[in-house]
Amino acid sequence: MSALLAIENLSLEFRTRSGIVRALENVSLQLPEGGSLGLVGESGSGKSVLSFAVLGIQDAAATVTGGTIRFADKDLLADAGSAMKNMRGRELAMIFQNPRVALNPIRQVGQQIEDVLRRHTALRGAAARARAIECLADVRIPDPERRYTAYPFELSGGMCQRVMIAIALACKPRLLIADEPTTGLDVTTQAAIMRLIRDLGHEKGMATLLITHDLGLARDFCDRLAVMHAGHIVESGATETLFRAPAHPYTAQLVRATPVGQDKLENLASIPGNLPDLRRSDLPPCRFSERCELRGDACATALPSVDVSTGHLVACHHPQLRTRP
Amino acid sequence: MLTTILKRLLGAIPNLIGVIVVTFLLTRALPGDPAAFFAGASGTAEAVEEIRKKLGLDKSLPEQFIVYVRDLASGDWGFSHATGQPVLTELTTRLPASLELTLAGLFLAVIVAIPLGILAATRPGSWIDHLCRGIATAGVSLPTFFTGLLLAYIFYFLLGWAPPPLGRLDPYLSAPPTVTGFYLIDSLIARDFEVFIGALKQLILPTITLALFVLAPLARMTRASMLGVLSADFIRTARASGLAPTTVLFAYAFRNALLPVMTTLGMVFSFLLGSNVLVEKVFAWPGIGSFAIEALVASDYAPVQGFVLSMALLYVLLNLTIDIAYGFVDPRMRVDG
Numbered sequence: 001m002s003a004l005l006a007i008e009n010l011s012l013e014f015r016t017r018s019g020i021v022r023a024l025e026n027v028s029l030q031l032p033e034g035g036s037l038g039l040v041g042e043s044g045s046g047k048s049v050l051s052f053a054v055l056g057i058q059d060a061a062a063t064v065t066g067g068t069i070r071f072a073d074k075d076l077l078a079d080a081g082s083a084m085k086n087m088r089g090r091e092l093a094m095i096f097q098n099p100r101v102a103l104n105p106i107r108q109v110g111q112q113i114e115d116v117l118r119r120h121t122a123l124r125g126a127a128a129r130a131r132a133i134e135c136l137a138d139v140r141i142p143d144p145e146r147r148y149t150a151y152p153f154e155l156s157g158g159m160c161q162r163v164m165i166a167i168a169l170a171c172k173p174r175l176l177i178a179d180e181p182t183t184g185l186d187v188t189t190q191a192a193i194m195r196l197i198r199d200l201g202h203e204k205g206m207a208t209l210l211i212t213h214d215l216g217l218a219r220d221f222c223d224r225l226a227v228m229h230a231g232h233i234v235e236s237g238a239t240e241t242l243f244r245a246p247a248h249p250y251t252a253q254l255v256r257a258t259p260v261g262q263d264k265l266e267n268l269a270s271i272p273g274n275l276p277d278l279r280r281s282d283l284p285p286c287r288f289s290e291r292c293e294l295r296g297d298a299c300a301t302a303l304p305s306v307d308v309s310t311g312h313l314v315a316c317h318h319p320q321l322r323t324r325p
Numbered sequence: 326m327l328t329t330i331l332k333r334l335l336g337a338i339p340n341l342i343g344v345i346v347v348t349f350l351l352t353r354a355l356p357g358d359p360a361a362f363f364a365g366a367s368g369t370a371e372a373v374e375e376i377r378k379k380l381g382l383d384k385s386l387p388e389q390f391i392v393y394v395r396d397l398a399s400g401d402w403g404f405s406h407a408t409g410q411p412v413l414t415e416l417t418t419r420l421p422a423s424l425e426l427t428l429a430g431l432f433l434a435v436i437v438a439i440p441l442g443i444l445a446a447t448r449p450g451s452w453i454d455h456l457c458r459g460i461a462t463a464g465v466s467l468p469t470f471f472t473g474l475l476l477a478y479i480f481y482f483l484l485g486w487a488p489p490p491l492g493r494l495d496p497y498l499s500a501p502p503t504v505t506g507f508y509l510i511d512s513l514i515a516r517d518f519e520v521f522i523g524a525l526k527q528l529i530l531p532t533i534t535l536a537l538f539v540l541a542p543l544a545r546m547t548r549a550s551m552l553g554v555l556s557a558d559f560i561r562t563a564r565a566s567g568l569a570p571t572t573v574l575f576a577y578a579f580r581n582a583l584l585p586v587m588t589t590l591g592m593v594f595s596f597l598l599g600s601n602v603l604v605e606k607v608f609a610w611p612g613i614g615s616f617a618i619e620a621l622v623a624s625d626y627a628p629v630q631g632f633v634l635s636m637a638l639l640y641v642l643l644n645l646t647i648d649i650a651y652g653f654v655d656p657r658m659r660v661d662g
Contacts (some may be wrong), residue, residue, distance in 0.1 A: 043554060048355060055565055057564045057565055064595065086567070087567075088564075088565065088566070088567035089565065089566035089567025089568070090567060093565070093566070094562075094565040096561065096562060096565075098558060101557070101558045101559065102558040102559055102561070102562045103559055103560065103562065104559045104562075104563065104577050104581070104655065105581065106580060106581055106654065106655050106657070107576075107577070107580075115566070115568055115572065115576070116566045116567070116568065117562075119566070119567055119568050119569060119572070121568065151657070153656075153657055167562070167566060168566070176532065197589075245643055283466045
């Protein structure tokens with residue numbers, strides 16, 4: 001099976017005044033056509049940086065220092081020129097958190113959809129407008145003709161997120177990157193937005209990369225998960241496997257920190273420590289080792305990649321191979 | 326939109342009343358006795374008294390005020406005792422000269438400052454950013470009369486490229502028939518291109534002088550505002566949608582960055598109108614500022630009152646224009662609060 005998106009050993013650095021931040025190191029992940037992958041991890045673990053690098057919209061201070069990103073058998077990093085520009089927004093699209101500020105505040109939402117259509121399709125004038133209204137209807141926005149002329153400040157957060165999805169899906173992309181799409185929304189709206197993304201993904205055979213710190217959300221939504229910690233992917237595998245038998249101590253702690261069903265607050269474990277400072281020159285090979293209760297001498301040596309089972313990879317010297325009761 | 330304009334105009338009425346009262350009181354509070362001034366050094370006490378009676382200065386303040394307001398309303402803004410002309414006539418002939426100069430200066434400043442600010446914002450730390458900062462610092466720190474004199478010295482006296490800094494038009498040319506009072510426009514209407522070129526030549530140096538001065542706040546504000554907008558979330562969305570960099574820069578970023586720039590523009594405009602007195606002096610420009618200063622020195626009430634009042638009217642109009650322009654740029658401003 002050839003993956004739609006295949007990232008191999010990607011490393012990325014930020015050059016800042018206070019030193020080099022090694023934001024991503026040897027990151028590899030794969031996403032098949034039509035699949036859904038959850039990229040989970042705490043804030044600052046590099047999830048968004050990774051997704052921006054895929055789209056080629058990373059900060060000017062960021063440099064890719066190694067690895068490849070392949071999308072539909074095209075090398076995105078080598079094609080950083082016009083090929084990438086034409087794919088961005090058409091074959092790969094992205095939606096963001098806080099939809100109310102992620103839309104142009106002084107442009108009608110319909111026109112913002114049309115901007116994308118005009119950029120990537122031959123549609124113009126009335127045809128573009130009709131298609132934009134169709135896009136609004138696609139994301140289940142009631143009365144799309146009237147909403148076409150609305151400005152973001154006239155819409156609720158949930159509506160704005162629907163508009164953003166409409167913009168992202170206007171050109172029927174093959175991959176949708178959803179970066180914390182429900183952050184800043186009401187709980188009830190969150191569920192509706194996630195259902196919408198899933199349904200549209202199924203309808204259009206679109207692959208989804210969901211970036212979230214909410215493990216529960218990722219569990220409901222994704223076939224597979226990749227767990228990020230401090231710029232490393234520490235574990236990846238099928239969602240249920242990771243939940244039932246997390247092999248990496250970090251994943252295990254994340255799972256214990258995630259409420260399931262009627263869990264009480266006191267039953268949830270918190271993860272001690274913080275992400276290490278990625279500017280340090282003495283970062284250990286395993287960036288989790290300083291927070292890890294299983295740390296041993298081996299942890300100071302190069303990080304292994306252990307095949308726990310088919311499609312279940314873990315980067316740890318002490319993988320927990322027992323099943324969680 | 327029309328009701329908004331009407332509301333704003335109505336809202337300006339209290340301002341105008343305030344301005345009328347304040348100018349009236351202020352001119353009365355000025356030191357110097359106009360009656361004595363006009364009677365001259367050789368004037369006898371009776372002559373001074375007679376002039377005072379003629380000017381209505383012997384009446385009580387409230388009475389003087391009522392007379393003043395009644396005259397204003399009937400279009401009689403008094404006489405300039407220095408020139409013997411009705412104040413209204415003086416103002417209507419001199420205001421276009423000042424406005425033409427101010428608008429030309431602003432126009433030049435805008436077409437230089439805004440691209441400069443945008444370029445500086447898109448390339449922070451580059452040579453163009455440093456250039457922007459350098460020009461801005463120089464523009465603010467050099468007083469207008471100094472740059473004016475310097476420019477006249479270099480381009481008229483040393484190089485001889487510019488015409489003598491003596492007013493709006495070469496003395497050998499006659500002013501175009503008055504339509505708008507702006508020589509550039511009137512000469513075009515009259516299809517008199519010789520006068521157009523002549524007027525343009527006279528305008529260049531004072532325009533550059535004024536533009537240099539207002540360049541700084543405009544360029545800095547454009548840069549700061551663009552920098553803020555370019556790091557906004559919706560710009561990232563636009564880039565993620567693959568929109569062309571020019572679309573992102575102009576249709577998305579610049580329009581959003583425009584509001585603070587417009588506010589600054591309004592501020593420097595009103596600031597310029599009153600304060601280009603010095604530039605008018607340097608270039609012998611027959612504008613409203615030099616007129617007001619001369620009147621003030623001569624304790625000539627009526628022109629000073631007329632000047633302040635017409636400035637107040639202009640400010641009100643200016644603010645109204647800017648408010649309306651806000652509404653065009655930002656839909657959030659259209660909602661009547």
